Amino acid sequence: MEATTFVLFGATGDLAKRKIYPALFNLFIDQKLPQFFSVIGLGRRELSNKAFQSNVEQSLRMFSRREATDPIIVEQFLSAFRYSVLDVGHKEDYQTLLQLIEQKEEELQVAPNRMFYLSVGPEFFETITANIHESGLGTTSGWRRLVIEKPFGHDLQSARELNKNLSKAFTEEEIFRIDHYLGKPMVQKLEVLQKSNPVLKALWDNRYIANVQITANEIVGVEERAGYYDHVGAVRDMFQNHMLQLLMMLTIHLPNNSTVDNVRYKKKLVMDSLETLRKEDVGSHVIRGQYAAGTIQGEPVVGYTSEPNIAATSRNDTFIAAKLQIDDYFWRGVPFYIRTGKRMKDKSTRIVIEFKEPLKQSGANDDNALPNLLVFEISPNEGIVLQLNSRDPLHKGEFKPLNIDFHESQGNVPEAYENLICDALQGDSTFFAHWDEVELSWQWVQPILEAYEENTVPLHLYEAGTYGPVESDELLKQDGYHWWFDE
Ligand code: NAD
Numbered sequence: 001m002e003a004t005t006f007v008l009f010g011a012t013g014d015l016a017k018r019k020i021y022p023a024l025f026n027l028f029i030d031q032k033l034p035q036f037f038s039v040i041g042l043g044r045r046e047l048s049n050k051a052f053q054s055n056v057e058q059s060l061r062m063f064s065r066r067e068a069t070d071p072i073i074v075e076q077f078l079s080a081f082r083y084s085v086l087d088v089g090h091k092e093d094y095q096t097l098l099q100l101i102e103q104k105e106e107e108l109q110v111a112p113n114r115m116f117y118l119s120v121g122p123e124f125f126e127t128i129t130a131n132i133h134e135s136g137l138g139t140t141s142g143w144r145r146l147v148i149e150k151p152f153g154h155d156l157q158s159a160r161e162l163n164k165n166l167s168k169a170f171t172e173e174e175i176f177r178i179d180h181y182l183g184k185p186m187v188q189k190l191e192v193l194q195k196s197n198p199v200l201k202a203l204w205d206n207r208y209i210a211n212v213q214i215t216a217n218e219i220v221g222v223e224e225r226a227g228y229y230d231h232v233g234a235v236r237d238m239f240q241n242h243m244l245q246l247l248m249m250l251t252i253h254l255p256n257n258s259t260v261d262n263v264r265y266k267k268k269l270v271m272d273s274l275e276t277l278r279k280e281d282v283g284s285h286v287i288r289g290q291y292a293a294g295t296i297q298g299e300p301v302v303g304y305t306s307e308p309n310i311a312a313t314s315r316n317d318t319f320i321a322a323k324l325q326i327d328d329y330f331w332r333g334v335p336f337y338i339r340t341g342k343r344m345k346d347k348s349t350r351i352v353i354e355f356k357e358p359l360k361q362s363g364a365n366d367d368n369a370l371p372n373l374l375v376f377e378i379s380p381n382e383g384i385v386l387q388l389n390s391r392d393p394l395h396k397g398e399f400k401p402l403n404i405d406f407h408e409s410q411g412n413v414p415e416a417y418e419n420l421i422c423d424a425l426q427g428d429s430t431f432f433a434h435w436d437e438v439e440l441s442w443q444w445v446q447p448i449l450e451a452y453e454e455n456t457v458p459l460h461l462y463e464a465g466t467y468g469p470v471e472s473d474e475l476l477k478q479d480g481y482h483w484w485f486d487e
Contacts, residue, residue: 011041183416
């Protein structure tokens, strides 16, 4: 792998501490970092290199997948870390940074390849990239890459504006937009599972699939993110990005020798084929919910509007369920039900594929038969379950559903950020969100945002510790289906 300087804006922040340093450490142990690798952490407050390294070490102890117990390995890892003070608005700080980077590149005699990772609030993205451009930090004979975190904009217009400004300093090929769901190992496996297994490939369309259910349930409430979340809601925080990315990754049909360009092209095709939702149809296709007081795992919890720093009158959404249709050759007629919410009964991200029921169609008389299901468990545990019908030897050979269940053992699975940072270092953007996808996703949700804003769709309260408003069940019931695994 090519020598790289990893320039981290927001080096004292929460994301850096919980995800980025542990990911780098695990890549280091797996020998997946470049031989010449240096990290320059940036933050507003004064910090010595030593104090910075000690903060990084602490984060490894708290959050690393592998224990940071071998002092020699930890020391080797930390020796790559330097710190520099930078306030995003101070142009002179970028000059200091440039000198530091050039000095380091010269000292190590390495190619000037620079990766700028913006682990800061989105309000700083434009200022930072403009300053990288103007200061000369982005002028290098090596490569330069920009890594940014969601949110990419607040709606269609602001996303376009943001992208226009970012592209003044970086080309699309140089921008790596992290959607950490794309880094989850099971999501990265979807394309391979589908295209390299004839048994799945043969069934992957509307001839055999009755419906698809994509769920991302969280147990937690708004936590300390009130200021951010109350302006965003489930539709922007989860649906526009993570949930639509899962839909794309599941439904693309790829050739065996697919490339990054194939993946991007096919994802765009899916978004292009998604049936447009008109504002007047939001009420019949989308369920907006907000959690009320309830009980989570035996403990009473307050409702959303009683949470600290949330106004009692807030109509923000903490739950969304939607029905989508892809109007293309493969998926025409298959409903995709997508839901995500906070304060749900359990924590789980999964995709359930429900197959059509030839038994019922052929008039076979067995009440115990269930539809075949293929379940991709994405988190917290990773696994695949296949539900089949079999015979029950104890009950006169009646039909009995059985589950073929595979789960990855915990601890063996790399974290999403490990996969994504490793890919970005290698310049592989397969599992990053391309601008076309981001734009088309905003375009699709825009009528929902407007309907919410204008309050033309109801806000359904649901008890914390349930699976969301009953109206979300109705969404499937009217098509003759139900959410699987709500128990
Ligand atoms: P944070 O508030 O913990 O950290 C922000 C960092 O920005 C801090 O290091 C702070 O010092 C720095 N900063 C703030 N103002 C600055 C200025 N004027 N000049 C220089 N530095 C400044 O935020 P975070 O949780 O680490 O999130 C960072 C980004 O990642 C955000 O865009 C967030 O939406 C996104 N994100 C975070 C998470 C997460 O798990 N924390 C998950 C997904 C996305």
